[in-house]
Amino acid sequence: MTLGWIISLVTIFLITYGYDQTAIDEAYPDSKTEFMAYYGLFRNCWAIALGFIVFASAKGYGGPIGSFLACSAFEPLAKMTYGAYLVHGITMYYFFVNISYRIAISHALVAFIAISNVWISMALGLLVIIVFEAPVAQMEKLVFGHLGLSKLPTVIKYKTE
Template sequence: RGRADYFSYYYIRPYCRMGPYIVGIIVGSFLYKTDCKVKINKYLNLLLWLVFATLAVVVLYGLRDPISFPEDALSRDVSALYNATHKIVWGACVCWVIFACATGNGGFMNTLLSWSPFVPLARLSYCIYLSHAMVIFTYYDSQRSLIYLDDLNIIYVFLATLVLSVMVAFVASLSFEAPMMGLEKVIFKRDRRN
């Protein structure tokens, strides 16, 4: 199959995304069983932060040749290995951040991620995730000519997509999520009184 089929035959298939869900379930179960009370030696903690940060950078940027951008840079075997492992490794990296912050081993990263200006974005994050694909597809489907892919165009499209996704998510959250949260509060208040 070609690159055009990647999205529909691989990217959105739930069985191709099972690995990160399993990693998340395992870490969540461990946090639940330990009541988020896990102490890690500070040197081991630092080593784990370095390992998971390195793995995250490798997953994000490890495939790109900084000098050129060849179309067929990866062999079939390397592509298969990357496709089989990159989502699981990324899920493990995210789970490490959650685990470290929840157990008090997050240090500066926990302080940064707990910063109060992130609260509105955190509340919108799921709506942003749901709306960003619609924004991207609307943009690309409306193009009447091919787009030249250079760094500046990619940055421009990324920033525009980010801003539009946040705007769409804000409207969707006010229209659907907020009323449901209000209804949920009313229902659970009645249950508590009974």
């Protein structure tokens, strides 16, 4: 497990700080091998490294990272971001379809549009949670309570070393 943590953290560090396209272009102006290898693999390596961290934390080998990820303060935020994920496509579609004039694109405008879409999507995500998810969760508690299934199975906690 320790070897997995080391490989995972080194992979994340190298993906974040290890590649410098400018230095490679200056040292090897004709070589694109490093460029293709990095851009071909970094997303998969990042996903595997983060997946290991989540898996290790879920199995009880997360240490301080696992306790941070298991903090109960993240539960409402997780629900809200999932709701935002569900509605952000509709939000962006509505915004971009209703533009009836030409826009001069600038960095400030793109930043404003992105930040606006995030805020609107988060607000709509919160609305989705309040209107749909919370009532359904309460109905599940009532229905499963009447069926005698009110207690969920216990989660097995593994020892952390």
